[in-house]
Amino acid sequence: MKQRREAFILNIAVLSLSLFLVVHFFFVVLHVGPLNPVSVSFKSVTDGYVGRFFQQNWHLFAPEPMTQNLKLYVRVKYKKQDSAKTVMSNWHDVTEPMIKTNQGTLFSPYNRMLRIGSGYIHQLYIGGKDDLTYKLMDKISEEEKDSKEINASLENDSKEVEGIIYRYASAFAKREFSEVELTEVQFMTSVSDAIPYSKRGDSLFKVKETNVVYDWKGVVKDVVKLP
Incomplete structure (x- = not known):
């Protein structure tokens, strides 16, 4: 019984992490990708998420x-x-x-x-x-x-x-x-x-x-x- 409970908790943790990674990369792609109707629709969400936790720009790199x-x-x-x-x-x-x-x-x-x-x-x-x-x-x-x-x-x-x-x-x-x-x-x-x-x-x-x-x-x- 204990092993089943541990296996269930582990599966839930893996599933939750997988879902988080999918949502995370979806937001990042929308945020850094070219403007399109989908990215504009999610703009307030992606700006709040990516801008708050992963704020950066490309000015550190060449050519400018x-x-x-x-x-x-x-x-x-x-x-x-x-x-x-x-x-x-x-x-x-x-x-x-x-x-x-x-x-x-x-x-x-x-x-x-x-x-x-x-x-x-x-x-x-x-x-x-x-x-x-x-x-x-x-x-x-x-x-x-x-x-x-x-x-x-x-x-x-x-x-x-x-x-x-x-x-x-x-x-x-x-x-x-x-x-x-x-x-x-x-x-x-x-x-x-x-x-x-x-x-x-x-x-x-x-x-x-x-x-x-x-x-x-x-x-x-x-x-x-x-x-």
Whole structure:
């Protein structure tokens, strides 16, 4: 009887894993494959699944690897204890400290948090989509004359990514300002060119940096502070 029960549990586990793998690869293929009616129908599901757990793009590889550095800065408005006065903080670099912590600790949650943050910043910078997807969507819009619908989709994606970064910024703010009452949070993205190899030893060389400042918003309540 015990052997039958163990065999039954094992069969259920194998079947469940097999079904999961089928669904997993189905979502991944739809997400990374060319746009088609099926992938568009499942877009909200595949974006939520693949984008949340397996976020990546092809910019690491040739022929056009990324040549820019992306950073996130956060500042907050808060009230001190026993004070009704609102104080605004300076800008805090979120990205650089995480990079240093990740480099010094091989096994830590910072690796994942860093990649999530940089991935969403990159999405926001390019409008929420990979540039190859933009080319495909432009081609589709020219053929089917549905550019309004596509532009609306792109705008919704950008707003969704922006909302995620506000949550990320709120989690950072709760860690850095745990002793005060937070009221609002604001973030700024920074894009700078990588230092050319020929200038690697020149301490006076300055790269061009472009900053985009986003609006103040209330601190997101249902996020925990970063570790």
